[in-house]
Amino acid sequence: MGSFDYISIIAVFGYLLLFLIFITAKKNKIINSFLLVLVASICWTGGSFLMRIQAWPSYRVWYNVSICGLLLLAYALYSFVCAFAGRKTTFLSMLWLVLIVAACVINSLTGCFLAAPNMISLVDRSVVFEYNMTWSVGVLFAITGGVLFHMLYILVVNCRKNPVFRKQIEPTMLGMVLMFGGNLALLLPFLKGFPIDILSGLINALLMFYALIRRRLFRLKFLASEGVCYAAALMATLLVFYNLSPHLILTLQKHLPWLREDYVLVFAGMVVVVAMGFVFIWKRILSAIFVKEEQMQKECLQEFSLSASKSLRLKDIYEATVAIIKKATDVEDVYICMQRKPGYPYEMVYADSDLKATNFIMREDHPMVTYFTGHSEDFLFVRDFSYSVDGKALWHEERQMLNMLKIEYAIALKDGEELVGIVLFSNKDGKATISQGDTAFLGALGSIASIAIKNSMLYEKAFKEAVTDELTGLLNRRYFTERFQAIFSECEQSSLVLILIDIDDFKLYNQLYGMAEGDHALQQVARILQASVGENGIVARYYGKEFAVLLPHYDIMGAKLLAESISHQIHQMNSNKKNYAMRRLTASIGISAFPFGAHTMKEMLDNVDMAIYYVKHHGKNGIHISDSMTSVENPTGRQQEEFHPRDIYTEYESTIYALTAAIDTKDHYTFRHSNNVAYYATALAEALGMNEDTIETIRQAALLHDVGKIGIPEQILNKPSRLTEEEYEVIKGHVEASIGIIRHLPSLDYVIPAVIGHHERYDGKGYPRQIAGENIPATARILCIADSFDAIVSRRCYKSPVPLERAREILLEEAGRQFDPEMVTVFVGLLDTGEVKIAADEESILEEKQKAGGQV
Amino acid sequence: MKHLTERLKKKQYREIWEEYCGFLDLNMKDYMMIQNRLMMEQINQYAKSSLGKIIMKGRIPSSIEEFRSIVPLTTYDDYADILLLKQGDMLPEEPIIWIQTTWEGGRHPVKLAPYSRSMLDTFRNNVVTCMLLSTSRRKGEFKTQNMDKILYGLAPLPYVTGLFPVALEEAVDVRFLPPVKEAVDMTFSQRNKEGFKQALKYGMDYFFGLGSVAYAVSLSLGSMSGGGGISSLLKCRPDMALRMIRAKIRCHNEKRSLRPGDLFRLKGFMVAGTDNCCYKDDLEKLWGVRPMELFAGTEPSLIGTETWTRNGMYFFPDTCFYEFITEKNMIRNMEDPTFQPPTCLMDEVVPGEKYELVISVLKGGAFVRYRVGDVYRCAGLENKEDDTHIPRFEYVDRIPSIIDIGGFTRISENSIEHVIALSGLKIRNWIAVKEYTPQKRPYMHLYAEILPGALASGAVTKEILKEQLSTYFRYVDQDYRDLKKILGVDPLAVTILTCGTFERYQKAGNPPLRHMNPDSHELKNFLRCQFTASGRSVR
Secondary structure, three states: OOHHHHHHHHHHHHHHHHHHHHHOOOOOOHHHHHHHHHHHHHHHHHHHHHHHOOOOOHHHHHHHHHHHHHHHHHHHHHHHHHOOOOOOHHHHHHHHHHHHHHHHHHHHHOOOOOOOOOEEEOOOOOOOEOOOOOOOOOHHHHHHHHHHHHHHHHHHHHHHOHHHHHHHHHHHHHHHHHHHHHHOOOOOHHHHHOHHHHHHHHHHHHHHHHHHHHHHOOOOOHHHHHHHHHHHHHHHHHHHHHHHHHHHHHHHHHHHHHHHHHHHHHHHHHHHHHHHHHHHHHHHHHHHHHHHHHHHHHHHHHHHHHHHHHHHOOOHHHHHHHHHHHHHOOOOOEEEEOOOOOOOOEEEEEEOOOOOOOOOOEEEOOOOHHHHHHOOOOOHHHHHHHHOHHHHHHHHHHHHHHOOEEEEEEEEEEEOOOEEEEEEEOOOOHHOOHHHHHHHHHHHHHHHHHHHHHHHHHHHHHHHHHEEEOOOOOOOOOHHHHHHHHHHHHOOOOOEEEEEEEOHHHHHHHHHHHHHHHHHHHHHHHHHHHHHHHHHHHEEEEEEEEEEEEEEOOOOOHHHHHHHHHHHHHHHHHHHHOOOOOOOOOOEEEEEOOOOOOOOHHHHHHHHHHHHHHOOOOOOEEEEEOOOOOOOOOOOOEEOOOOOOOHHHHHHHHHHHHHHHHHHHOOOOHHHHHHHHHHHHHHHHHHOOOOOHHHHHHHHHHHHOOOOHHHHHHHHOOOOOOOHHHHHHHHHHHHHHHHHHOOOOOOHHHHHHHOOOOOOOOOOOOOOOOOOHHHOOHHHHHHHHHHHHHHHHHHOHHHHHOHHHHHHHHHHHHHHEEEOOOHHHHHHHHHHHOOOOOOHHHHHHHHHHHHHOOOO | OOOOHHHHOOOOHHHHHHHHHHHHHHHHHHHHHHHHHHHHHHHHHHHOOOHHHHHOOOOOOOOOOHHHHOOOOOOOOOHHHOOOOOOOOOOOOOEEEEEEEHHHHHHEEEEEEOOOOHHHHHHHHHHHHHHHHHHOOOOOOOOOOOOEEEEOHHHHHHHOOHHHHHHHHHHOEEEEEHHHHHHOOOOOHHHHHHHHHHHHHOOOEEEEEHHHHHHHHHHHHHHHOOOOOHHHHHHOOHHHHHHHHHHHHHHHHHOOOOOOHHHHHHHHHEEEEEEHHHHHHHHHHHOOOOOOOEEEOOOOEEEEEEOOOOOEEEEEOOEEEEEEHHHHHHHHHHHOOOHHHHHHHHEHOOOOOEEEEEEEEEOOOOOOOOOEEEEEEEEEEEEEOOOOOOOEEEEEEOOOOOOEEEEEEEEEEHHHHHHHHHHHOOEEEEEEEEEEEEOOOOOEEEEEEEEEEHOOOOOOOOHHHHHHHHHHHHHHHHHHHHHHHHOOOEEEEEEEEEOOOOHHHHOOOOOOOOOOOOHHHHHHHHHHHHHHHHHHHOO
């Protein structure tokens, strides 16, 4: 073997290794053409080496292999450049292939272009090869020259046209220049005998390999694949043993002659050991360089997958996600943004520190959100994105927020096609920390995290639905009882206070303002309770209009102060309503405390029930502490005395008469009409079986229902002809004017629902609120019938009185339209039975007197 | 390092194209998504500002439709009180710079437009887009490099044209000939001379100017390089000297004067302003490169550009929110100022139709639903040549009530009346029309009818009228003065009409005639009326 033959061996070894590596890679045109380059190089270098050592079968065979390899290499390089430039196969490229193959075949068979050289043995037993070149060798030069010039042309054109191509092909071009330079360098005398052409060929292959890596057509981790490891080890072993075998045999013969018959076995064993050693070393080295990080990320994914499957708590999943990301990458901070439900923004739900900007939200039309929903990609680099066309739609403040948080990278959490969340990664000082290699890991992590988050969200949603009240969002009774038991056990050595809050007259409130308004009031109460109690206890909607508050480690004094504050806030709830006066809500509150006044849960519950009962029977709107048996207090602390509602009404009688007297002065008809309506309405209320309090309320409401007419000009009130549109609007305004007057008398506000609704129609076409059916308070529906009936049967300056029979018919015709059908039927029944008579107006009395011949 | 400089160094050509020219790949839906989103941002910001509260009358629109229904179309008069006093605290975003222009040819001294930082960022990116596209010959390909040299023939700050070099220098390392800091203190001709001198020394990659100015500069460059002998050659770079010698030999052989194109091989050639169509062919002949037109204004900033095909322009989606008034409605509004013309959006324009542009400046701008006073024709909704799927426009001219000559001056009905009053000429009635010479150069043609009494009492000839009116136009309008000074043209032609022409026209039952740019058919009818004897109509 010549002194420089090791270069050829290394070259062939290198080519073979590259070939083995790429044969396992994903194929495309570029990879295939590179494989062709390697095959041609192996043929050329290997053939020439085997020719020089005159290997079996003959040097002529190896010469032909070598010359074919060389010719094919020209085409392979051409093919590689074409593939790299993305050129399609053309007629010319096919022609070059045909010509080269034909030249190889013809030359191998006939040697007509360049015949095999003559081998001349020298005195020192070495051999030289003497080539006999003729003009016909020019044919080979012409074909390869043509191929190479065509390749050069493609290179120049594409480099001019596409700077990206130029940048990518740069290493290949350098390699080719080196290769041709190496071949030319053979002519230099001082390099005689040194296979500079072989060496430059190898360097060229390595530079092409580098170009492929740069173009991301090959990943270095493939180098550590099992196949490549074993192949590399095998070749290295062969190389070692080929060179060492003579020395080894000599050594064995010298030191272990008794093993002569088992040399083969010893040899085989040594080969295996060395090969295994090579495999081990190759794997360790490459794993340390390329695979270690990937392996670590893989392990992280497994770990994350495991931890995510163990918990269904959202917070645990978020924590695990963030922890794994921080472990496997160099990111500084991680933020998780989730969408509560479609139509809502993506809100930051978790950051790895409580001090992070948790108010960060991304609207549903945020360009990053629309990018993820509209593209299949699950990640983006924020800097690149902000420069992209999609990023043009970013708002200034959105840009600022991303910059402020130094967000570098984002991954989408998708459920199928639906984007459920976005994970944002920030880096320190704006330095890039996410490598291309991390993207695959983060993508996989995103997939696992989105499934885990989705599952835990579903679970949390189901759990929330199971333990909370849908309307108020507070704990429901069942879960409250459960928690009560747990907390009671926890507080056995301490104290525990239970507060029960019952909203007073809530049924009436619902009747007055409708269910929707009632629900809204309950939600407001819930908000007040949650805000007041905070983290100090738990709040539940105990039953309908009853709320329970459990305060661990509280004393009675603290609980009482809290209850007073709650009671005050509830009372203030409706004070800001601008459109019309609404009844103020009050609450009856009972308090029981362990161990001060109760020793068991049941005792506490019984105590608060009793306390509520006590307050209810002492005028409502108060707080009672059952344990201490302190007397009922109202929120202001004033001692409340025994009283009866009837007393209140008597108290207000003078106010009512003062107001009705005022009407009388202004408009006598209205005064009389109010009295008549009070008569009809109370009769109907009694017939409907209403209680005494309600009947009294109706009576007072009837007396006051038209008090707003004080403000209406007399010429409109007493206009004999038909009212104009504008005048009618003025008349309609009396309802609100009445409310305007009554609302200044807080003690009379209970009549408001009846007054405000007395012109509402059962079919919803009335005024001022246009409510319908049962949404109109019952008192107002009664008032409506009484008011209308009196108007029908009374004499007015613009109309004569309608006879009772006709009035009766009108009432029945309007049943279900203007009037509550059930109530109007009862009223007509009263008329029919004579239980209600037409209240005589003054003119009728006058007429009767005149008929009787009396003087006025 | 500057953003584009860094990317060019890293040879990230594809990324550069996508960043700056990627909007050309948008489809209509995505284009409108960007428009609508940025407009909502602007509405929210605007509603909070004092100016916004005045314009929107205290209402806060929750959608673009509501915004369009609440806010009427605006003109500069609506903003003058705030902007002329530079009340930056009343604007949606504190301005970084106030850009200036003349207003109505001198009747009002100046118009000021505020530019916020976000607007300037968008402006910078769009300037780079124009620069890349001007060198482009096909999609995805451009020749811009670091340290390219630009000969810049536009006015410096505080005019909007002065923003171009400032913005460009923020994005990329380029070399202006002469450097911007030095150019600010030079006169127009000094700047050109110095620029050309440096171009001969260092080479020139871009030329950027108003179409009309570019043409004037190009002619002067030819004459500037025409003189000089060996000494001038010795001052040049060797390759420039060689090129100059070759060019002179070629010109000698072809018996023609030296053209800038003989000396410089431009990578990109950009023109802005109006009347570019009149100069484009000549400029192409002079430079050997067809100029690329871009569209900018003081109020709207840089709003659009042509591409490598030089066949119609595209509006940038992130500069302004665009609305369009059809030509029919625009004319109806001119005739009846109480009529509020409806507008359509970018995705509602119809190919072939002419539109007056209405803009709302995005990113903290002051102008909303602002009538810029420019008319565009929609050239198509898609273009196979450019491979685009967004509307393409061609600049037509200013709105008919304004006569713009070479992008220099905007003459309105008010300014003409002002000039006539100042001149003391006994002009009874007049019509002004923008016309073009056979060489395609724009000028204003004033058709004037003299009071019959004045003809007998004073000397009234076409020359006297032209001389006097020109004098007063130059007196009231700085831009008009520059037109003469820079371009060397007097863009006024006067025709004295036969006495009673207007009356005859009216009596013939013709529709009322606008003073400014009347309909060409009506003008023809009108001119016929002056040849009829004793008041008889020709109709």
